[in-house]
Amino acid sequence: MSAGAIHDLSSDPRQGERSVDVLIIGSGCAGATAARALARAGREVLVLEEGGDLTGQKLTQRDGRMYDQLYQDRGGRMTSDLTMAVLQGRVLGGSAVINASDVVPLSDEVLRFWQRKHGLTDYSVEHLEPHRHQALADLRATPIPEEQVNRANRLLREGAAKIGAKGEVMLNNRVGCQGLGTCLIGCPIGAKQNPRVVAIPDALAAGATFLCRARAVRIDDASAELKRVSVRVLDANGYHEVGGFTVRARVVIMAASAVNSTQLVLRSGLGNQHAGKHLSLQPQLGIVARFREQVTPFRGIPQAYAVTEGERFDDERGLWGFRVEAIMGTPGIIASLLPRLGAEVMGAMAAYPQLAASLVLVPDEPSGTVGLTKAGRVRIDYEHKDNHKERLREGAKLAARCYLAAGAYEVEVPMHRPVVVTSERDLALIDAIPFEPCTAPLMSAHQQGGLRMAASEAEGACAQNGLLYGTRDVYCFDAALYPSSSSSHTQAPILATASFLSERLLAKG
Ligand SMILES: Cc1cc2nc3c(=O)[nH]c(=O)nc-3n(C[C@H](O)[C@H](O)[C@H](O)COP(=O)(O)OP(=O)(O)OC[C@H]3O[C@@H](n4cnc5c(N)ncnc54)[C@H](O)[C@@H]3O)c2cc1C
Numbered sequence: 001m002s003a004g005a006i007h008d009l010s011s012d013p014r015q016g017e018r019s020v021d022v023l024i025i026g027s028g029c030a031g032a033t034a035a036r037a038l039a040r041a042g043r044e045v046l047v048l049e050e051g052g053d054l055t056g057q058k059l060t061q062r063d064g065r066m067y068d069q070l071y072q073d074r075g076g077r078m079t080s081d082l083t084m085a086v087l088q089g090r091v092l093g094g095s096a097v098i099n100a101s102d103v104v105p106l107s108d109e110v111l112r113f114w115q116r117k118h119g120l121t122d123y124s125v126e127h128l129e130p131h132r133h134q135a136l137a138d139l140r141a142t143p144i145p146e147e148q149v150n151r152a153n154r155l156l157r158e159g160a161a162k163i164g165a166k167g168e169v170m171l172n173n174r175v176g177c178q179g180l181g182t183c184l185i186g187c188p189i190g191a192k193q194n195p196r197v198v199a200i201p202d203a204l205a206a207g208a209t210f211l212c213r214a215r216a217v218r219i220d221d222a223s224a225e226l227k228r229v230s231v232r233v234l235d236a237n238g239y240h241e242v243g244g245f246t247v248r249a250r251v252v253i254m255a256a257s258a259v260n261s262t263q264l265v266l267r268s269g270l271g272n273q274h275a276g277k278h279l280s281l282q283p284q285l286g287i288v289a290r291f292r293e294q295v296t297p298f299r300g301i302p303q304a305y306a307v308t309e310g311e312r313f314d315d316e317r318g319l320w321g322f323r324v325e326a327i328m329g330t331p332g333i334i335a336s337l338l339p340r341l342g343a344e345v346m347g348a349m350a351a352y353p354q355l356a357a358s359l360v361l362v363p364d365e366p367s368g369t370v371g372l373t374k375a376g377r378v379r380i381d382y383e384h385k386d387n388h389k390e391r392l393r394e395g396a397k398l399a400a401r402c403y404l405a406a407g408a409y410e411v412e413v414p415m416h417r418p419v420v421v422t423s424e425r426d427l428a429l430i431d432a433i434p435f436e437p438c439t440a441p442l443m444s445a446h447q448q449g450g451l452r453m454a455a456s457e458a459e460g461a462c463a464q465n466g467l468l469y470g471t472r473d474v475y476c477f478d479a480a481l482y483p484s485s486s487s488s489h490t491q492a493p494i495l496a497t498a499s500f501l502s503e504r505l506l507a508k509g
């Protein structure tokens with residue numbers, strides 16, 4: 001078997017029609033895992049990726065250019081009411097190239113919940129066990145070493161210990177991390193064990209071909225033996241469509257992320273009444289603490305410690321409660337989170353070295369939808385339930401208490417009118433936050449649902465093997481399938497379920 005290759009089509013946009021056995025759309029955790037499994041089994045595999053291939057020094061650690069190149073909609077994707085930034089990757093290797101490298105596996109509890117509540121009988125702990133194991137092996141998952149827990153993370157931990165709140169240093173997927181601190185805009189030394197570093201080289205060695213700057217826009221003949229997928233070629237920056245061609249494939253696997261796989265189904269006029277529904281966004285709310293000491297939060301691993309005191313499992317709703325996780329970003333993202341203009345931003349950013357920050361993460365009810373604008377672009381509507389808001393307030397208060405106990409002189413919830421807490425007496429101010437649309441810097445990094453899988457067509461858009469109902473061999477292998485939050489961090493679950501689904505596809509022949 002000959003090795004595969006990566007081609008950037010922007011330098012050669014005039015492509016002719018292609019035919020292939022298996023076409024995979026998206027090269028992230030889901031797509032790369034499937035590409036490797038199927039190519040190793042001898043299947044002819046072609047992967048389309050609308051992002052570019054950025055590794056090593058192409059990951060320049062410069063905010064502007066990197067958000068532009070590595071994120072969907074250049075980092076500007078939002079819910080339709082402008083309440084929540086919806087962050088997703090757009091690069092060979094997918095969102096894991098720009099994620100925070102925390103590893104929280106798909107738990108037994110979640111699998112049992114999916115079986116009990118959603119009738120997903122195939123998703124037993126026994127069936128998934130080897131695939132969960134494979135996911136952790138691919139991630140080279142290990143606990144973050146104590147010496148790599150930076151001061152900002154330690155302050156959250158110290159505060160949690162002082163008020164008696166439970167927490168943990170997380171698992172991560174870094175090998176040889178030098179603590180450069182720019183994980184959210186890519187790791188220039190390749191320390192993060194993401195698909196670009198692990199599954200894609202394996203898939204290439206097994207003969208898979210990857211086409212970059214190739215955007216799938218429509219699937220036709222979805223019930224025929226040979227499907228027809230229309231592809232647009234993008235320019236070198238990924239801004240403009242400069243060419244187009246068609247791929248004919250026997251099997252089509254959508255692995256373009258929860259939001260984009262759903263978009264593709266809707267653009268293609270496919271899917272039943274569940275397509276586009278049941279979207280979870282897992283809202284996250286930023287909290288900023290100011291200290292008098294030099295915290296230097298931008299050095300070292302940005303997200304290492306989580307306060308898990310508020311996390312719980314709800315028998316009716318699945319993963320529930322909230323987590324508070326330390327985080328830090330590059331100057332661009334921190335400045336954009338602080339609700340100030342002009343000189344005030346400069347003033348606030350002058351204190352960047354003395355900041356610590358965290359995110360309150362809420363595993364939500366699937367209360368969002370993916371739709372299309374008239375131009376066929378993604379439209380995300382999201383109902384922000386009262387219980388989400390309540391849990392965000394509880395999490396924000398817990399974060400504030402931790403930071404105050406650790407010595408912060410003030411803690412800010414960076415609303416459009418900032419809520420500033422300087423002592424426990426002020427916590428009632430957080431209780432009063434209404435979370436009206438467009439007032440808080442909420443963000444989503446773990447989109448799930450949109451093409452929910454179910455045991456029957458009456459309950460979901462896809463079958464348990466990922467097959468999109470109403471089609472022949474058009475599958476979804478990513479988090480669009482999940483009927484509820486799979487984990488507080490989605491990369492390990494997606495790697496596991498994509499491996500499981502690949503095995504099932506191969507067993508079908
Ligand atoms: C900022 C951030 C931080 C995160 N932190 C963590 C973390 O610490 N731990 C964790 O476990 N998870 C984290 N996540 C989530 C996790 O990284 C993702 O859930 C996971 O990587 C998604 O994998 P995927 O394969 O489903 O989709 P993606 O990785 O998003 O891959 C989809 C790929 O498909 C491409 N694509 C989309 N549409 C098309 C199309 N029409 N044609 C061709 N290609 C297309 C995209 O460009 C993209 O590269 C984070 C995510 C973000 C954004």
Ligand code: SF4
Nearest residue numbers: 177178180181183187
């Ligand atoms: S902190 Fe580690 S993993 Fe993150 S970008 Fe820096 S070297 Fe890479």
